[in-house]
Amino acid sequence: MAEKITPRSEDYSKWYTDVVQQAELADYAPVRGCMVIRPYGYALWENIQAALDRRFKATGHVNAYFPLLIPYSFIRKEAEHVEGFAPQLAIVTIAGGETLDEPLVVRPTSETIIGHMYAQWVRSYRDLPLLINQWNSVVRWELRTRLFLRTAEFLWQEGHTAHATYDEAEAETRQMLDIYTDFAENDAAVPVIRGRKSESEKFAGALRSYSIEAMMGDQRALQAGTSHNLGDNFARAFNIQYLDRSNTLQYCWTTSWGLSTRFIGAIIMVHGDDQGLILPPKLAPFQAVIVPIYKNDEERSQVMGAVERIRTMLGEGVRLKVDDREGYTVGWKFNEWELRGVPLRLEIGPKDVAQGQVALARRDVPGREGRAFVPQEGLAARVNDLLADIQRSLFERAVAFRAAHTFYPKTYDEFRQAVENGFAWAWWCGDEACENRVKEDTKATTRCIPLDQPGGTGRCIVCGRPADEMAVFARAY
Ligand SMILES: [Zn+2]
DSSP: OOOOOOTTTHHHHHHHHHHHHHSSSSOOOOSTTOEEEOOHHHEEEEEEHHHHHHHHHTTTTTEOOOOSEEEEHTTTSHHHHHHHHHHHHHEEETTEEEEEEEEEEEOOOHHHHHHHHHHHHOOOOOGGOOOEEEEEEEOOOOOOBBBBBBBBBBEEEEEEEEESSSSHHHHHHHHHHHHHHHHHIIIOOOEEEEEEEOOGGTTOOOOOEEEEEEEESOOOEEEEEEEETTTTTTHHHHHHHEETTTSSSEEEEEEEEEEEEEHHHHHHHOOOOOOOOOOOOOTTOOSSSEEESSSSSHHEEEEEHHHHHHHHHGGGSEEEEEOSSSSSSSHHHHHHHHHTTSSSEEEEEEHHHHHHHHEESSSSOGGGGGEEEEETTHHHHHHHHHHHHHHHHHHHHHHHHHTTTOOOOSSHHHHHHHHHSSEEEEEEEHHHHHHHHHHHHHHEEEEESSSOOOOOOOEOOOTEESSSSSEOOOOOO
């Protein structure tokens, strides 16, 4: 039997680590803070990549690759950028046995090197917009790390675009936020709040940052993707200029946006239960697993014959795993695939072969309630319907969970209670002093100022001054 997973109610953080390791998503690397993504975790990431890449390309973006090493002087060119990233930089000072004239930074993000290249590639308005994405890893030397959620090196995509006008850059920033929202909700079944980050929470060097924020199973928030309008800050720092239609030199307006392997942490914590992972069918490496059941060679050949027919029936439309490993009991296999979050399990034994049926068990509905015998005839349609239903119900369940832990406090006392138990929507005057007081009193931060506001005005939950926007406050990963 596999090791036991710590129940969520006992120790949520231990539960998370147990699931990541026992489901074989990732493991610790010899360098502290680094992570090895194992094949099952990487297959999940590949599905996330494919789902995003399709959306990026459909909106006119192309992929490229920029180098890992960046001259240290580049990072210093944008004042806020260097201030924000300096504490987390890993720097190469020796290479080829020699001390380098100029140290090289292992990229923490690529605005600077891409800005440097864009300055050479953009000449006139005809070169704009420039819409490039890259799939890569970045390094941020974090002191407190957790698998997927915060690691010294992580995988992500970073999109970088340059535009002729501020309006176009803002439209791009918002478009990418909407793409992340669409991906999170429709493919990962993770409901998110789209919003603007406060001044203190925005990206170092950005004019304005937006994020999608999701509620995890322990009611804490996780920033699941970000999109930044960089204004002309990086264009001025790197001289990204173009000649407009009247032959006047203008600065470009740039954006950047990213979503990382951190998102895997969100999928684990939004859907998982005490048995382990529950993966949304659209992203699951295996959407269904067949566990054949037999006692002897004769039964084996009957059952495996039926398994082959089912495999053909389901065809390319379903990502299918047939677990025909010898030396493991059926019960062990059931546990293993439950732990690894496969949405649908098909069981087939000699009796089922004789009756032309198969048992289907849903991962999201444990026990007898989620299990049914269905005829092999018409199985493909049945499986596809069930997968769609699981996808939908995971999303609905997550929406209901978030709603049950979302509060609209009227007083500061209520507010303090609320952030202990989930998300608090509250009027906020926009003053950083109020934000800081909340952080000191409760460890909660402003997650975002939601784009979908209730309308009207109110009084700041902290200082009582008039406020025209609500913010979502929560403790966050
Ligand atoms: Zn205030």
